Amino acid sequence: MRKMLVVFVALTAIAGAALFAYHPAGAQGGGTIEASVTYAGAPVVEKLKVNKDTQQCGTEAVIEKVLVGANKGLANAVVAVTGAKGAAKVVKAEIDQHGCKFVPHVVAMPPGAIDIKNSDGILHNIHTYSTANSSINKAQPKFKKVMTEKFDKPEFIKVTCDVHSWMLGWIAVMPSPFFGVSDASGAARIENVPPGKYKLDVWHETLGKQTKDVEVKAGQTVKVAIEMKK
Numbered sequence: 001m002r003k004m005l006v007v008f009v010a011l012t013a014i015a016g017a018a019l020f021a022y023h024p025a026g027a028q029g030g031g032t033i034e035a036s037v038t039y040a041g042a043p044v045v046e047k048l049k050v051n052k053d054t055q056q057c058g059t060e061a062v063i064e065k066v067l068v069g070a071n072k073g074l075a076n077a078v079v080a081v082t083g084a085k086g087a088a089k090v091v092k093a094e095i096d097q098h099g100c101k102f103v104p105h106v107v108a109m110p111p112g113a114i115d116i117k118n119s120d121g122i123l124h125n126i127h128t129y130s131t132a133n134s135s136i137n138k139a140q141p142k143f144k145k146v147m148t149e150k151f152d153k154p155e156f157i158k159v160t161c162d163v164h165s166w167m168l169g170w171i172a173v174m175p176s177p178f179f180g181v182s183d184a185s186g187a188a189r190i191e192n193v194p195p196g197k198y199k200l201d202v203w204h205e206t207l208g209k210q211t212k213d214v215e216v217k218a219g220q221t222v223k224v225a226i227e228m229k230k
């Protein structure tokens with residue numbers, strides 16, 4: 001009986017530790033940042049005719065370099081808290097090659113592994129223009145549904161495909177685990193940020209960088225408006 005009790009206590013301790021490990025550091029008493037990224041200029045969308053793998057790619061490629069939605073909302077901007085300490089997110093990053101596009105166009109991740117998917121089921125060839133991390137130039141045949149790659153150093157990495165010249169994406173490897181990517185309306189939400197005063201860094205592939213001061217308070221949501229300029 002006593003032996004069973006010891007085993008039970010030990011198991012409970014292990015389960016408790018595992019549960020604890022999955023909570024980001026700021027989960028208790030953290031605050032939320034709601035960033036609103038805007039751009040007053042015109043969208044930049046390039047189009048070109050496609051005559052290869054048209055069954056999967058379609059006949060026209062659309063390269064969305066500056067996506068502006070309703071109320072000047074700017075999509076695909078990476079918003080990150082600099083200096084906040086805490087555990088990394090547990091969701092594994094992934095980017096898909098779908099319709100001969102990288103989906104999402106911009107993916108942000110902590111240093112580590114990313115799954116590169118090929119849901120098109122045709123030959124793609126991922127090519128990264130990284131400098132801090134080693135560059136990848138690798139064929140992904142049609143039968144290879146997922147390739148896992150590692151990016152250990154923070155960097156904004158341009159990604160192309162050597163088979164389909166128009167394919168363009170970005171992998172943002174972030175030094176802090178507190179980041180988000182703006183959606184079609186320009187909104188990015190960062191949760192569970194430990195209270196404190198920080199710099200909020202915003203990056204966009206075409207419009208460059210901006211920084212704003214932000215103060216996060218426990219249990220509160222702070223709204224930050226960022227207007228990107230050319």
Ligand SMILES: [Cu+2]
Nearest residue numbers: 124161163164
């Ligand atoms: Cu491709």
